[in-house]
Amino acid sequence: MRHLDQDQLILLAFDEPDTPAAAEHVARCEQCRNELRGLEQLSTLLAESAQVRDLPAPPPQVWDAIAQHTGIMAQTAGGSAVDATASARTGRPARPSDNRPRNPDGASRPGTRRRLARLSVAAAVVAAMVTGALAGSWWNRQPVPPQPAVLAAADLAAYGQTPKTASGQAHLVQGHRLRLHVAGLPPVDGYYEVWLIDPDTMRMFSIGTVGGADSELAIPPNADLGAYRLVDVSAEHFDNNTAHSGDSLLRGLLA
Amino acid sequence: MSATATVWATPRKATPLVIRQRDDTAEVVADDLGARFAGGDESALRETYDRHGAAVLHLASRLLRNRADAEDITQAVFVSAWTSRASYDPGRGGLLGWLLTITRRRVIDMVRVQQRADRVEDAIAQQPEPPPVASAEHVIDQLVVADELARLPGDQRMMLELAFYDDLTHQQIADRTGVALGTVKSHIRRGMATIKRRWEVDGETSGSGPAHTAGV
Numbered sequence: 001m002r003h004l005d006q007d008q009l010i011l012l013a014f015d016e017p018d019t020p021a022a023a024e025h026v027a028r029c030e031q032c033r034n035e036l037r038g039l040e041q042l043s044t045l046l047a048e049s050a051q052v053r054d055l056p057a058p059p060p061q062v063w064d065a066i067a068q069h070t071g072i073m074a075q076t077a078g079g080s081a082v083d084a085t086a087s088a089r090t091g092r093p094a095r096p097s098d099n100r101p102r103n104p105d106g107a108s109r110p111g112t113r114r115r116l117a118r119l120s121v122a123a124a125v126v127a128a129m130v131t132g133a134l135a136g137s138w139w140n141r142q143p144v145p146p147q148p149a150v151l152a153a154a155d156l157a158a159y160g161q162t163p164k165t166a167s168g169q170a171h172l173v174q175g176h177r178l179r180l181h182v183a184g185l186p187p188v189d190g191y192y193e194v195w196l197i198d199p200d201t202m203r204m205f206s207i208g209t210v211g212g213a214d215s216e217l218a219i220p221p222n223a224d225l226g227a228y229r230l231v232d233v234s235a236e237h238f239d240n241n242t243a244h245s246g247d248s249l250l251r252g253l254l255a
Numbered sequence: 256m257s258a259t260a261t262v263w264a265t266p267r268k269a270t271p272l273v274i275r276q277r278d279d280t281a282e283v284v285a286d287d288l289g290a291r292f293a294g295g296d297e298s299a300l301r302e303t304y305d306r307h308g309a310a311v312l313h314l315a316s317r318l319l320r321n322r323a324d325a326e327d328i329t330q331a332v333f334v335s336a337w338t339s340r341a342s343y344d345p346g347r348g349g350l351l352g353w354l355l356t357i358t359r360r361r362v363i364d365m366v367r368v369q370q371r372a373d374r375v376e377d378a379i380a381q382q383p384e385p386p387p388v389a390s391a392e393h394v395i396d397q398l399v400v401a402d403e404l405a406r407l408p409g410d411q412r413m414m415l416e417l418a419f420y421d422d423l424t425h426q427q428i429a430d431r432t433g434v435a436l437g438t439v440k441s442h443i444r445r446g447m448a449t450i451k452r453r454w455e456v457d458g459e460t461s462g463s464g465p466a467h468t469a470g471v
Contacts, residue, residue: 010448042400045400046404050420055309055312255364255367
């Protein structure tokens with residue numbers, strides 16, 4: 001039996017076969033039936049694709065943020081790069097994940113690209129950890145740029161009564177270090193301390209104090225980070241008491 | 256007779272035909288955009304965003320409940336795509352399919368981090384995990400196919416749109432447009448064949464497409 005060619009199958013998929021023999025053949029032939037099913041699947045998608053015509057473009061601040069993060073300054077829709085910073089920050093209520101490290105000026109600097117490379121690596125590594133599906137993906141065949149590998153990341157959200165303008169990010173990097181970025185913390189008469197907490201038991205240990213917007217803290221090599229995975233930033237006082245004050249400002253889970 | 260065939264066999268009452276003004280002499284929209292993007296042409300980033308930004312935002316919005324999160328994902332996808340542009344191979348698949356796969360991965364990451372944080376906070380409340388709003392695979396397929404259709408040469412695109420969007424039979428299309436029935440069928444066959452070929456290439460590399468069943 002001769003199989004149907006694609007033209008005949010397409011006409012069959014439209015229920016407009018050029019000969020009655022075509023439909024009869026499909027009834028007997030599994031290979032052609034599978035081909036036909038594929039075409040019918042495609043036809044369904046084409047009909048449904050009407051729903052995704054004329055989709056609304058993203059709001060302007062999305063492009064502004066892209067231009068800023070990639071250092072591409074030409075062809076912005078309107079407004080300068082500096083304006084883009086302001087418009088990207090305001091315009092909607094602050095949320096924990098709204099606050100990312102942003103440079104005060106939009107000019108491309110090496111620091112921007114290095115940080116971007118780190119975050120891209122972080123995203124890639126987190127994706128690999130979470131989905132396990134990167135192996136064999138052909139668009140990841142380029143070697144990772146030579147940076148300390150980011151093993152996990154946490155978005156730190158304002159905790160409890162802390163104003164929502166407080167935020168931070170933590171990155172666990174190779175070599176038992178935690179890189180921390182914080183912003184908008186309420187003033188404290190003492191200092192900010194960083195803890196790793198096991199959320200199942202609330203046991204914890206301190207890894208040091210926050211030095212500024214960006215700090216890098218050492219983690220004991222024998223710490224079980226599978227358990228102690230909640231990053232906590234607290235407000236502490238010079239009260240001769242090393243225990244956690246109970247006043248958590250930021251929390252986030254490493255993942 | 257297959258059940259799905261009745262979708263486009265239903266007769267419709269006559270409605271005024273509006274033919275979109277488009278340069279029908281153009282061949283398939285020249286697609287060196289992917290090559291320029293991979294090569295680091297900065298204007299290609301803006302063009303890619305203009306062409307596909309809405310689709311990326313649409314996929315993120317269908318999968319997440321929070322519009323602001325969807326916009327954040329959109330931004331992150333284009334930044335990440337640009338950073339890893341050297342690894343995109345235009346010969347292996349379409350630019351849109353590549354971007355949508357990045358989008359899906361980032362949405363999954365975000366959802367899982369949020370779910371873990373929620374579990375810590377709501378451990379006692381024992382809230383069940385919310386299901387994804389839509390199947391990512393299916394939305395990706397719709398977006399890729401819509402893009403392929405829009406980039407067909409004018410005659411093929413018009414005929415396929417009349418068949419699929421307006422639900423006309425081949426004969427009705429011939430009557431409506433004044434084009435001979437045989438020519439209508441020819442345009443539709445070529446258009447379908449082109450879309451099928453490209454959709455299959457995309458499906459092999461992005462993990463969606465005809466070889467895969469539904470599922471996030």
